[in-house]
Amino acid sequence: MHFKPYTLLILLVVSLSACVTQKIETTVVKHKLPEFSWDKMPLYMHLRKATSFTNKEIDHIAKFPLITFEKTTGSKTFGSTEKGTLKAAKAVKKINSNAKILYYKNVIINWKSYQEDEEFLKKHPEAFLVNTKGEKAFMSNNKTGFFDISEKYVQDYWLDHVTRMASNPEIDGLFLDANIKVLVPGFFNNRIGKEKQKAIETGYLSMMEELDKKLGKDNLLIANILRVRPEFKDSGREYLKFFDGSYLEGFEHENFGMTYEDYLAKGIEAVQKSAREGNVIAMSLGIGKALKNAEVGMDDTRKRVDKNTDLTKRIDYLLAIFLVCAEKYSYVYPHDGYAAGSSAVWLKTFPQYEKKLGAPKGYATREGYIYKRSFEYVDVWLDIKNKTATLNYK
Incomplete structure (x- = not known):
């Protein structure tokens, strides 16, 4: 095929223009999804420490592709959660620039140690949520209050x-907590009344819509949202439209009159659907039992496990639950609490993490309460009724 000279010139200009445009797009648009590989168990990290992390701890944290620094992080050393989180994130990024780091922010609870929150509340004490008596509303500890997110200036x-x-360049997105407390009427109905609870819920939905518009394009938005609840139409999946995925906790806890296995099966189904749709899954699974005085459904604090105990069966069971759900961009974190200083398994790497996994050969199959799924290097067998699992490595 032959072209006249001026035609070749036009084609060259168009080609160069396309290259320039492509270069601009790739430098401006931020790739927000974490790194992912099926080579080994895809792991998530979720933690907090009020003092600064040691070099050994930073080296360990930097190995994870997806990290959430919880409330209080670095607050005692650096004066606030904001500063502490940025210090920790910067240290991790020096070692692993590809790690995706999430800034923890509760959607309504006024957790202490946030400098900006304290300054805002000093100027606007009326921003505290009050109960039906006009008194400050509290969590069950009678110390921690809430923001009145029904008010537009509080949302702003x-x-x-x-x-x-x-x-900040060290932050790749947000971890949003207490979504379920806002959306499940029972939690706030008892504190502030039904009418105010509805106003809080409306304010939350407005915030999430605006958040998605402002930050959703370039930032990873992960919410604590998937949970089997009778109040939810689809286990919280109806709210995933605002986010890039969900963190999961309390996966084995509540049952609402269901058996353990029926409750867990519903949770597994919800995660499977969400993961197959491309949502990021950050699955938090408690190794030890939840503390009796902990908030229902929270994995934040757990009964510390004995580090001398053989945890192989328990870890196999938790990983099997994860593996029958996992798709690309699914990650798991078995733990005994998020506080680095009180965890018996902090800095520990279990042998299962280092074994070859390989890509899945298909979705999990289910017969009753038994699930099976094959990966390139391991076959998974899970019985949630008897709480047993086998990982057969090839």
Whole structure:
């Protein structure tokens, strides 16, 4: 095929223009999804430590592709959770620039140690949520209060705060907590009444819509949202439209009149559907038992496990639960609490993490309460009724 000279010139200009445009797009648009591989168990890290992390701890944290620094991180050493999180994130990024780091922010609870929150509440004490008597509403500990997110100026403050934090190069997105407390009427009905609870829920939905518009394009938004609840139409999946995925906790805890196995099976089904749709899954699974005085459904604090105990069977069971659900961008974190200083398994790597996994050969199959799934290097057998599992490595 032959072209006249001026035609060749036009084609060259168009080609160069396309290259320039492509280069601009790849440098401006941030790739927000974490690194992922089926080579070994895809792991997630979720932790907090009020003092600064040691070099050994930073080296360990930097091995994970997806990391959430919880409330209080670095607050005693650096003066606030904001500063502590940025210090820790910067240290991790020096070792692993590809690690995706999430800034923890509760959607309504006024956890202490956030400098900007304290400054805002000093100027606006009316921003505290009050109960039906006009008194400050509290968590069950009678110490921790809430923001009144039914008010537009409070919503604006929250959005401005997370936008500023997400603008830091060390932060790749947000971890949003207490979504379920806002969306399940029972939690706030007893504190502030049904009418105010509904206003809080409406305010939350408005915040999430605005958050998605402001930050969703370039930032990873992970919410604590998937949970089997009778109040949810689809185990919280109806709210995933605002987020890139879900963190999971309390996966074995509540049952609402269901048996353990029926409750867990519903949770597995919800995660399977969400993961297959491309949502990021950050599955938190407690090794030890939840503390009796802990909030229902929370994995934040657990009964410390004995580090001398053989945890092989328990870890196999938790990993099997994860593996029958996992798809690309699914990650798991078995733990005995998020506080680095009180965990018996902090800095520990279990042998199962180092074994070859390989890509799945298909979705999990189910017969009753038994699940089976094959990966390139391991066959998974899971019985959730008897709480047993086998990982057969090839």
